[in-house]
Amino acid sequence: xxxxxxxxxxxxxxxxLFELQYRxxxxxxxxxxxxxxxxxxxxxxxxxxxxxxxxxxxxxxxLVIVGVHVLLGGVIRAFIQPSMQRLMEDIREGxxxxxxxxxxxxxxLVSIQKFSIWQLVDVVVGAAVIAVAVVNLDQRLxxxxxxAFALTLILGAVTIYCFWLLITVGAFWIVRMEFVAELFxxxxxxxxxxxxxxxxxxxxxxxxxxxxxxAITVPAEALTGRLGGTMVLAALAFTAVIVAxxxxxxxxxxxxYDGASA
Amino acid sequence: MTDVVVExxxxxxxxxxxxxxxxxxxxxLYRREHREVRAVEGLSFxxxxxEVVGFLGPNGAGKTTTLKMLAGLxxxxxxxARVLGHEPWRRERxxxxxxxLVMGNRNQLQWDLPVVDSFEMNRAIFRIPRPEFEAARDELxxxxxxxxxxxxPVRNLSLGERMxxxxxxxxxxxxxVMFLDEPTIGLDVTMQKRIRTFLGEYNRRSGASVxxxxxxxxxxxxxxxxxxxxxxxxxLYDGALSGLADRVAASxxxxxxxxxxxxxxSGYGHVLARDGGRVTIEVPRTDASRVAARLLNxxxxxxxxxxxxxxxxxxxxxxxxxxxxxxxxxxxxVPPGPTG
Numbered sequence: 001x002x003x004x005x006x007x008x009x010x011x012x013x014x015x016x017l018f019e020l021q022y023r024x025x026x027x028x029x030x031x032x033x034x035x036x037x038x039x040x041x042x043x044x045x046x047x048x049x050x051x052x053x054x055x056x057x058x059x060x061x062x063l064v065i066v067g068v069h070v071l072l073g074g075v076i077r078a079f080i081q082p083s084m085q086r087l088m089e090d091i092r093e094g095x096x097x098x099x100x101x102x103x104x105x106x107x108x109l110v111s112i113q114k115f116s117i118w119q120l121v122d123v124v125v126g127a128a129v130i131a132v133a134v135v136n137l138d139q140r141l142x143x144x145x146x147x148a149f150a151l152t153l154i155l156g157a158v159t160i161y162c163f164w165l166l167i168t169v170g171a172f173w174i175v176r177m178e179f180v181a182e183l184f185x186x187x188x189x190x191x192x193x194x195x196x197x198x199x200x201x202x203x204x205x206x207x208x209x210x211x212x213x214x215a216i217t218v219p220a221e222a223l224t225g226r227l228g229g230t231m232v233l234a235a236l237a238f239t240a241v242i243v244a245x246x247x248x249x250x251x252x253x254x255x256x257y258d259g260a261s262a
Numbered sequence: 263m264t265d266v267v268v269e270x271x272x273x274x275x276x277x278x279x280x281x282x283x284x285x286x287x288x289x290x291l292y293r294r295e296h297r298e299v300r301a302v303e304g305l306s307f308x309x310x311x312x313e314v315v316g317f318l319g320p321n322g323a324g325k326t327t328t329l330k331m332l333a334g335l336x337x338x339x340x341x342x343a344r345v346l347g348h349e350p351w352r353r354e355r356x357x358x359x360x361x362x363l364v365m366g367n368r369n370q371l372q373w374d375l376p377v378v379d380s381f382e383m384n385r386a387i388f389r390i391p392r393p394e395f396e397a398a399r400d401e402l403x404x405x406x407x408x409x410x411x412x413x414x415p416v417r418n419l420s421l422g423e424r425m426x427x428x429x430x431x432x433x434x435x436x437x438x439v440m441f442l443d444e445p446t447i448g449l450d451v452t453m454q455k456r457i458r459t460f461l462g463e464y465n466r467r468s469g470a471s472v473x474x475x476x477x478x479x480x481x482x483x484x485x486x487x488x489x490x491x492x493x494x495x496x497x498l499y500d501g502a503l504s505g506l507a508d509r510v511a512a513s514x515x516x517x518x519x520x521x522x523x524x525x526x527x528s529g530y531g532h533v534l535a536r537d538g539g540r541v542t543i544e545v546p547r548t549d550a551s552r553v554a555a556r557l558l559n560x561x562x563x564x565x566x567x568x569x570x571x572x573x574x575x576x577x578x579x580x581x582x583x584x585x586x587x588x589x590x591x592x593x594x595x596v597p598p599g600p601t602g
Contacts, residue, residue, distance in 0.1 A: 003386070003387075003389045006386050006389065007383075007386045007387055009386070010382055010383055010385070010386035011383060011386070014375060014379045014382060014383060017379075018374065018375055018379070095368065097330070097335055097363070097365070097368065098363075098368065098369075098370035100334070100335055100353065101333055101334060101335065101353075101358060101361070101362075101363050102358060102387050102388075103355040103356075103357075103358035103359040103387065103388060104355075104387045109387070113372075255337075
């Protein structure tokens with residue numbers, strides 16, 4: 001596996017240089033991010049004009065969730081979604097051959113094939129929102145909380161990546177999977193609120209089926225003093241399981257590809 | 263020493279079938295019917311290092327399936343294959359680092375990126391040390407004359423330019439075995455020739471063995487001393503290209519040039535063409551030298567050549583013979599015992 005970091009570095013560099021040519025995308029993205037953020041904040045303000053507390057979350061605590069939601073959304077659209085959409089096309093058109101004859105991990109190669117770095121604007125905006133919210137929170141943030149936040153956020157990103165790949169790999173069996181991107185983006189909006197405000201069946205769905213709880217609510221809990229050690233362990237375990245499951249499904253999918261292409 | 267050893271290689275595909283019509287479509291929802299397609303039926307051959315082998319056959323003969331099995335993309339249903347001592351379908355890194363697969367109708371380079379960036383990605387994937395990479399890149403770019411194209415995005419290149427860039431990208435790691443599936447498909451004659459010349463030159467310089475499929479006989483004539491002809495997944499001929507005509511063509515053509523264009527030559531053989539004093543006659547293979555001698559004796563001949571029929575015709579003949587043999591086998595009573 002010692003050659004993989006070099007591959008990732010090269011892909012990142014090449015992809016970044018390519019995207020830097022399209023500077024107007026940066027402005028567009030910035031405007032889009034700010035409009036989306038403004039809407040989110042307006043909705044929170046509207047909710048809290050009627051109540052002081054939403055399922056135990058104060059306005060600034062909810063702003064933390066908005067920040068995590070925006071940040072992770074940026075990560076997804078910058079690093080995960082572009083490659084997964086390309087992969088979906090490649091599977092459908094039987095164009096995976098060139099990846100499979102390369103002496104590197106095929107899952108890695110398909111997962112880093114495309115980036116949209118301007119989407120990282122959302123990561124910056126999300127981080128800024130989190131910072132503003134945390135400064136205005138009542139309780140002080142300890143080093144341990146920050147560490148737990150960073151860890152659970154990374155686990156959340158990995159979980160979302162696995163979730164995307166699992167769905168994309170479905171294209172090995174079901175040919176048309178494009179609608180999934182739309183579906184995911186729709187459902188991702190639900191992550192703007194803490195999963196605890198939803199009815200139990202939705203909470204379960206957002207935890208196990210679409211891992212929004214682990215990706216967004218759990219990191220936000222770390223910053224708002226709600227996260228216990230058990231939950232961190234649960235997030236770790238959940239990530240480990242979904243990583244293994246994804247790897248397994250990817251291998252099964254490749255075997256299927258082997259059988260289908262002529 | 264052999265680079266490729268193939269023993270009784272087979273591949274069966276299971277494909278879903280349904281008849282036309284709504285009823286059949288609905289039925290197929292709950293009960294899928296499958297049909298077995300035997301793409302490759304027991305191929306055996308060996309390829310020595312540095313050898314260039316033409317792999318010929320009509321569409322659907324099993325050429326691409328075989329190349330895919332040898333490049334590690336497909337698992338065979340039965341039989342064995344070793345390429346550079348590896349079982350290809352294990353896709354071991356040492357194996358993949360030493361082979362290459364070029365498919366004329368697929369592109370491996372990144373569509374939106376400049377060509378050099380794709381090369382750079384291959385450098386990282388194959389872990390080619392920088393000096394070696396640059397030497398290989400510059401040599402190949404020079405040989406194929408694409409120096410001014412490499413900074414353009416792939417999507418801006420013409421088909422021929424793209425193919426040249428593809429080939430450079432596929433050879434940067436200096437593979438020992440090359441699988442080329444229709445590398446000149448869709449290209450104009452000049453470009454085909456350019457690529458052909460390059461492949462010949464590369465083979466001489468690197469000593470890499472090459473397995474090539476092409477529908478253009480000029481590619482085969484220029485590059486391959488040996489051909490393997492397959493049809494319906496079976497080998498019909500494996501041997502020297504020059505021996506193919508001896509084996510299957512029943513005739514030769516004699517072309518004579520006579521000062522007197524009115525001479526009647528139908529008594530010597532089947533007259534194929536007559537253009538002034540230039541007459542082409544088809545004669546049975548075994549009679550060719552005797553007829554030629556007679557012509558020289560009996561007429562004032564200014565020029566005479568004896569040739570095999572064009573390779574296209576020879577190949578077509580191989581296929582039709584193959585079909586006839588298959589039909590015969592299908593109607594013949596099946597002998598008892600296990601069948602493959």
